[in-house]
Amino acid sequence: MQSTNDTLAERRRTLRTPTFRELSHEECLDVLRRNHYGRIAFTLHDRVDVEPVHYVLDGQWIYIRTSQGTKVTTIRHGPWVAFEVDEVHGPFERTSVVAKGTVYFISGVRTADDPAAYTHAVEVLRRLMPDALTPNDPVPSRSVLLRISLNEVHGRASQP
Numbered sequence: 001m002q003s004t005n006d007t008l009a010e011r012r013r014t015l016r017t018p019t020f021r022e023l024s025h026e027e028c029l030d031v032l033r034r035n036h037y038g039r040i041a042f043t044l045h046d047r048v049d050v051e052p053v054h055y056v057l058d059g060q061w062i063y064i065r066t067s068q069g070t071k072v073t074t075i076r077h078g079p080w081v082a083f084e085v086d087e088v089h090g091p092f093e094r095t096s097v098v099a100k101g102t103v104y105f106i107s108g109v110r111t112a113d114d115p116a117a118y119t120h121a122v123e124v125l126r127r128l129m130p131d132a133l134t135p136n137d138p139v140p141s142r143s144v145l146l147r148i149s150l151n152e153v154h155g156r157a158s159q160p
Helices: 004-014 025-034 070-077 115-125
Strands: 019-022 037-044 047-058 061-066 080-090 093-106 144-149 152-159
Touching: 025 047, 025 080, 025 093, 025 152, 037 070, 047 070, 047 115, 061 115, 093 115, 115 144
Parallel strands: none
Antiparallel strands: 019 152, 037 047, 037 080, 047 061, 061 144, 080 093, 093 144, 093 152
16 A cells, blocks of 8 residues: 555656746737736835736737826836736636836827827727717726837746
């Protein structure tokens, strides 16, 4: 009769250890293109915060629409952020991409300094939510448009 320790040792040998690999830049962009929900991390002094947001990737930019509040106020003081997206398919089958960059605010007024940037941002965001910034907008309080430059992008994938 086998002891419990022998049985556990045998089970451990038969379990597959997950493998990890770095994603290429293009694979990272593919993950960002496939998804539209991520987390933005930002800091002010000694405080770090993370907020979930919807987004759209366009070229080397992540476009976000949000509401006025603590996140916007904090980012105005320190525009350097990290942005993360995960795809989880199981305990050891997941992909994660982290982008680091600078946030640029896009004015909500069409007559702003750069009306083309505003128009482009609205077009990009409407890929995700066609009624964004129209009278039928389901979340009209989200009037702050911003974009994050992809200064650094890194990703990892694991599989059993």
